[in-house]
Structures are given as C-alpha cells and as structure tokens.
Amino acid sequence: MEPGSSRESQARQYLEKHRIPELLNYLTSVLLFFRPEKPREYLITILERLRIAKVTGVAFPFFMDNSNIVAMFEMMDPSKRGTISFMQFKEALQTLGLCTVDEDLKDDGRGISLDKFRDEVNKRTQEI
Structure with a gap:
C-alpha cells in the first residue's frame, strides 16, 4: 500500500x-x-x-423548526398532491446534511408524505 x-x-x-x-x-x-x-x-x-x-447534556437546538420543514416540503410539492417522490426526499435529506450520497435508503414505491418527511428530518437531526 x-x-x-x-x-x-x-x-x-x-x-x-x-x-x-x-x-x-x-x-x-x-x-x-x-x-x-x-x-x-x-x-x-x-x-x-x-x-x-x-x-x-442539553439537546442541540435544531435550527429548522416545523414551519421550515413544512415550507421545504411545500416547495417540493407545488401541485399540492400531498406527497413528494422518493428522489426528492433523498435529495432534500442530502441538502440538509442528514443523508450521504451513498446511503442506501429504501424506496417502498409510495410517495413521501409530509408526516413521513417531517418524522425523518426530526429523527436524523436528533441523531446528529
């Protein structure tokens, strides 16, 4: 080597x-x-x-609150379908620094709802 x-x-x-x-x-x-x-x-x-x-030992304050997460989701869902694609979801997580490019996320074939998006952003933020 x-x-x-x-x-x-x-x-x-x-x-x-x-x-x-x-x-x-x-x-x-x-x-x-x-x-x-x-x-x-x-x-x-x-x-x-x-x-x-x-x-x-106090939890790190995340600088994106619920309204910021909703606003981001709505920007990706301009037609107001209530879901975004898996690719939009993964790209949003990467943009936020909550996912790496090579991370293997599982696509269940259904769209990503606001609740699922919010839950995943919050969960990954807590992990950081």
Whole structure:
C-alpha cells in the first residue's frame, strides 16, 4: 500500500469517526437556508450552541423548526398532491446534511408524505 493512500484512509476514518462531514453539511445547509447577513458570526453562534449542548447534556437546538420543514416540503410539492417522490426526499435529506450520497435508503414505491418527511428530518437531526 502506498504511504499517501494510508494517510488518506486515516484522515477519512478520523473525519467519519467524528462525524465531521455531517457537521459541515449541516452548517452549509443552514447557512444557505437562512442566509444571514453575517455568515461567519452565525456559524460561530451555531458552533457555540453545539459546544454548550455537549457540555451541559442539553439537546442541540435544531435550527429548522416545523414551519421550515413544512415550507421545504411545500416547495417540493407545488401541485399540492400531498406527497413528494422518493428522489426528492433523498435529495432534500442530502441538502440538509442528514443523508450521504451513498446511503442506501429504501424506496417502498409510495410517495413521501409530509408526516413521513417531517418524522425523518426530526429523527436524523436528533441523531446528529
């Protein structure tokens, strides 16, 4: 094995162990969703809240509340059918940093309802 590939593998394992890709995806997603006037200060605030949550054991505050989740779902369902496609669902989770591109999600062949979308976003957020 080449020395460079071993270091790359170690770096990848380190990042995965500490869930850094998920954190960076999440930070990017909330930054693009809210588009604050001062993005650096906003990110610092999020990271500080994360640190406080870890120290105190209090759950990390998710920055997308129910109205944000509903708004996102409605943007993907402009015809108001009440469901979105599995591909829209997976892409939304990826955009929010709640799913990786290579994650194997199961498509049951039915559309994704708002309730299912909301439940999955909330569940995955709690895991982070």
